[in-house]
Amino acid sequence: MTQHFDFFEEAALPAPEITLTQAAEYVQATYGIHGDVTELGSQQDANFLVDAGARYVLKVSNAAFTREDLEAQDLAAARVARLEPDIQVPVAIPGPDGSTVQPIALEGRPTYARLVTFVAGDVLSDSRYLAPEIVAALGDLAARTSRELAGLADQVPPRSLQWDLRNAAEVVTRLADFVAVPGGPDAVLAAARTAAKALAPYAGTLPLQVIHGDLTDDNVIAAVDADGRRRPVGVIDFGDLAESWSIAELAVTCTSLLHHSPDPSAILPAIVAYDRIRPISDDELAALGPLVVLRAAALAVSGQQQAKVDRDNRYATENLEREWAIFERATSVPLEVLTELIRASVRPRRERRTVDGSALLWIADDQPVVPTPLDLSTTSIDLHDGLFLVEGAEAAAALKQDGSVAVAVPYLQPRLTRTRLNSFEAPASIGLGVEVFAVQDLELRAPWAGVIERHDDAVALKGPEGMTSWLTGANVSAEGAVDTGEVLGRLAAHASLRVQVSDLDTRPPFFVPASLAAAWAESCPDPTGLINPAAVPTRAASREALLDRRDNAFATVQEHYFREPPQIERGWQNHLFDTEGRSYLDMVNNVSILGHGHPRLAAAIEEQWRLLNTNSRFHYRAVVQFSERLAALLPGQLDTVFLVNSGTEAVDLALRLAWANTGRRDIVAVREAYHGWSDATDAVSTSVADNPNALDSRPSWVHTVAAPNAYRGQYRGPDAYRYGEDAVASINKLAEAGHPAAAFLSESFYGNAGGMALPDGYLRAVYAAVRRAGGLCIDDEVQVGYGRLGNHFWGFEQQGVVPDIVTVAKAMGNGHPLGAVITTAAIAEGYRSQGYFFSSAGGSPVSCVAGTVVLDVLRDEQLQENARLVGDHLRTRLLELANRHPIIGAVHGMGLYVGVELVRDRSTLEPAPAETAAICERMRELGVIMQPTSDRLCVLKIKPPLGITIADADFFADALDRVLTEGW
Structure with a gap:
């Protein structure tokens, strides 16, 4: 087969000059298609989108390329389409003579054009950020494309292309002087020489095949998936098709990824995914790093040259900054380090290098x-x-x-x-x-x-x-x-x-x-x-190995946060720290209301442990002091305290108090709420996010009323008062049917639904109806109590009511297992009909000291006031983000009890659960711990320690803004 195009015989490759009018007339005359024509970018060709109902792309090739070159490209695209039907590729449309390649009359050399089907979607390069899963998907796409193109041996004309990495070092040498970046010519020449030297031992043995040659994020079409991410679905522009090193396909793909992240390790998922389909040999692994550097250098010099010889080519000039960033990141570490980074992703080393010598x-x-x-x-x-x-x-x-x-x-x-x-x-x-x-x-x-x-x-x-x-x-x-x-x-x-x-x-x-x-x-x-000449090298256990041990010994139904969780081993104030020294702003840990590692709390607990820790049947000071302090925080009639270990135990006990005092069994609960894991609390928990069978598995004694969701429920905005009317009607109907409720149970500020205030007057109306029927009102303050709202210490204060029974936990011990039920002396005494109550660790000296110190610190550090001030600032920042990012449907909450609800459509309020999960993953990468909540799992659960600062709030808002701007 004779040699066709040779880049080194061409002084330059300016794109063909053709107007929109010429393009439209050509398509109509040649293919009988009339449509609107707009220009698409290309470095050396001219491409146009033709919209005639159906959409096409007119590709006017550079005059340097022959008919045989273009026919081979169509053949390659057709082969990929046939063998990989889930990879979308442009299919060429035959002209009047049955050929897919047609001449086009332009000034200068003979030129050819083709009309191909349009592959719908966005190019992957439109995504500023690419998640590891997307990078892996791109590697998978490159491997499958490469696998099928390998079958085109001897069917593609020989070509000496500028983009063939076998020519990259010479391309850089010839074009380096075009680089206008200060120090750029010397930098690209030095990098190319180093890479070429490292590549030389393998160049003669690397396998050859036909490759796409430009399988980059610019030439990969992506479709938006359920999680709002662009995922690779198609490959376009086979214009650089040629025989070259097989591994060059992956090198080109990896190089294109470098502008998405400053960390070169971000390319590794693509390499691992590629290797699963097309196993990479040791020689290819050794060559891949040098090829990435050569591709980056060739890209940089070629872009600079094209911008000078074709000054009207916006595509070329607009890419200059990105191409130089790719080069800088490819050379941000020594080539030896890049090569090892790549090699170890596929074949990690077991032994660590050491050196010996005389004592220093x-x-x-x-x-x-x-x-x-x-x-x-x-x-x-x-x-x-x-x-x-x-x-x-x-x-x-x-x-x-x-x-x-x-x-x-x-x-x-x-x-x-x-x-x-x-x-x-x-x-x-x-x-x-x-x-x-x-x-x-x-x-x-x-x-x-x-x-x-x-x-x-x-x-x-x-x-x-x-x-x-x-x-x-x-x-x-x-x-x-x-x-x-x-x-x-x-x-x-x-x-x-x-x-x-x-x-x-x-x-x-x-x-x-x-x-x-x-x-x-x-x-x-x-x-x-x-x-230490006698030292024996040791290697720390990996995070992944520990996670495997967890899965083997710790029931996996006890799920962990994040797909690849960091190993968190320390907390301090409002931050968590992993074993690599990475800090994370903790925006979800409502248990640690004081923040992490509080020295005053740690010292008090240690001192009490050294003195005594037993159960509350013994007589000691701590249980009295803490019970008095806790009761003093509530309205006067709520003066009697039970101490337990958790929120589940607290709510379970509250239900038993209601049953014992009323002699009834029926409970009215609010839908979409979570109250615990025990048999009784699970029965009244109706959140399908925590238990998908919650609504179907309720026992007959549980009756529910609608979640009073003023944002997306049946009654919205000013009509939200009707939730109270409906709840009252349900309670009255239950009583009229001879089954008056023993109790009404709800959160006083709707937590599990996303930090949402109840409609004004809701609890006042419902409590009155319950009490008329002889029932008790149980307020679950497990999440919202203890000053989190800023304006109120207890959530029920926001509603202007006083419950009969209050349950508390989480914040009470700042992570120490501690919960409480506070009620009237009469209701507490009513439990005697059931025997006596005892919790083995509830009210232990250590627990009571922990609870007392938490109250002291809340008071002394003015954390409730801080929740108000920082919460107001954070809410202002989040509302400003909502003005710019349509995915934010609403900002709920008060103080530091906030929910950001994410939707796919602000009109239909379609939830965005997959997007929310992906956004939380991306927030973790940026140094913020965030998790979804609500039955729809589309609300960002913002319940941080109450000591967070304005700077922390701004960092969180800035991180969320970055994710919503760049993608997730």
């Missing part, structure tokens, strides 16, 4: 020093009470280690001291070396023979086999060549020394993000052998 640290009496390990991880006991956020925390922790000459932070230990609060990006928390803190003066001796080089704040000791030891923080006086054991200098007392080993040509960073740490570790092996 010595003391005056000629003894080598082995530092004591210093723990700066998330679980370090030296970092309690937020000490990890204090400047100098690492040195302070080092000084706590009594009796040590020196202490050292282990290699690759994630440091909590490196965390950053309210940050969209994970911190560089992993040390690629060992850091030593000296307690007294130490002497440094060369661990191996080498040559000393000085670099700003560090000293490099060039050692054997290209290995370099980097020493930062010491006073190194040695110069030039040194022998093993020769004195290098001194490390002063209370100073720190960073010891790092690397085989890279350039100095590596000392700290890197967790996502890149393992890849960097291959180029920066463990230097612990220079500090």
Whole structure:
């Protein structure tokens, strides 16, 4: 087969010049189709959308391409369509002579055009953010397309394309001078040379096949799925079809992903998915990183050239910034690190590289020093009470280690001291070396023979086999060549020394993000052998391994948050921290009302544990003090307290009190509510989000009234008062039928439905009806009580009523298992008809102390007032977001009890549950813990610790704005 197009014989490839009128006339004359024509972007061709009811694309090819080239492209598209029917591709429309390729008369060289079917959807590049599942789906699409194109051997004309990665290094060399970015020409040339050198050992053995050659996010069509994400469904533009390295297809795809995330590890799901369908050989894995860099460099220089030779090509000029960002991200880590990152995603290493040498640290009496390990991880006991956020925390922790000459932070230990609060990006928390803190003066001796080089704040000791030891923080006086054991200098007392080993040509960073740490570790092996020659390398258990153990030992019906949950091992104030040192703003933990790790609460609980912890049948002070404090917070007649372990137990006891006092069984409850897991509380819980069978499995003694949802229920807005009328009618009807209710049970502020206020006057009307029938009114304050509303300490205060029985839990112990039922003395005494009540741990000394301290802190830190002030600010921010993002249907709530309801349509109020779940996943990636709630699971449940700040509220709102703007 003869050679057709050769890029290197073309000075430039400006797109064909054709007007909209010419395009419309050509389509009508050639295909008999009359329609509206609009221009589509292309770098070297001219493309037009033709809308004639049915939609088509007119592709006017660059004059440099032959008829045979274009026929091969149509053949390839047809093959993919036939063998992969769920991949949508453009199908060519035959012209009058039956051929899909037709001549078009333009000035200059002979030119050809084709009319192809339009593949509906958006290009994937329209999504600024791509979730890992979408990246994986793109890798899957690339693999299946590549698999089918492999069957086109000898059916595609030979072509020497600009985009064939076998030519990439030469393309960069020829076009580098077109780059206008300062320092750009040198940068792309250096990157291309490095990549070409790394690729050279594999270039002759990489498998060849026909590939699409441009399977990028620009040429992948996506359809919006149920979760509101664009998912790949089709492939367009086979214009770069040619024989090349098979693995180049994946390299092109991966390179296009780099502008969606600053973290190069974001491409890995595509590689893993591709490997499942088209297994990647070791040579291909080694070549993939260099090919990504070559593609990025070629893309950058080609875009700059095209923008200069074809100045009217908006497509080319508009892509320049994005193409340069792709290049910068492809080269943001050394090529060795990128290659290892890619390789390990498919074949992870089991062993960690280490180095050995003579002891580095010595003391005056000629003894080598082995530092004591210093723990700066998330679980370090030296970092309690937020000490990890204090400047100098690492040195302070080092000084706590009594009796040590020196202490050292282990290699690759994630440091909590490196965390950053309210940050969209994970911190560089992993040390690629060992850091030593000296307690007294130490002497440094060369661990191996080498040559000393000085670099700003560090000293490099060039050692054997290209290995370099980097020493930062010491006073190194040695110069030039040194022998093993020769004195290098001194490390002063209370100073720190960073010891790092690397085989890279350039100095590596000392700290890197967790996502890149393992890849960097291959180029920066463990230097612990220079500090402690007897050390045995250890590897921490992975988050995934722990999750597997959880699933094996912990009933999986006890679900966890998030698809790939971070391993959370510490909380402090309004934040949670995972084992990689990443911080998360906690916006859902209504149990921890004071925030996490409160030192006052921890100290009080510890002190009481050391004194006494038993059950409330014994006589002790704490239970009396706490019961008095709790009762004093309620209206005078509610003066008697039962202490239990949880909200479930509290509501269960409240129901039993109602049954005992009325001699009746029937309970009226509000639909879409959750009250607990016991047999009785589950019976009155009607939330299908918690129990899909809730409505069908209710016993006969449970009667429900409609959820008083003024946003999406039967009665909306000003008509919401009618919920109260209907509930009263149901209660009266029940009494008239001879089954008067023992009690009416509801939340005083509708929590499970999404933090929604009840209609004004609702409880006043319902309580009156219940009491007329001789029943009791039970108020479930488990979620809303304790000042969360800001304007009110109890939810029932917002309704202007006083219940007969109040149930409380969650916030009472700030995470310690504690609940309560508060009622009148008469109602409490009525329980005696059932015997006596006892809860083994309810009212224990420790629980009572915990409850008392929570009340003290709420008062002393003015957390209810903070809930009002920060809640008002947050609500203002969220309402502003609602003005800009149609998916926000409503902002419910008061204080720090807020729900953001997400809908697909503001008119129909169609819930957006899949979108809500996906948004929560994306919020976690940005550093916010958020979860859905309501029966429709379309409400963001915003119930944070009451101490959150204005800055926290702004970070949450900014994160939500970013997700709704960029996608999820």
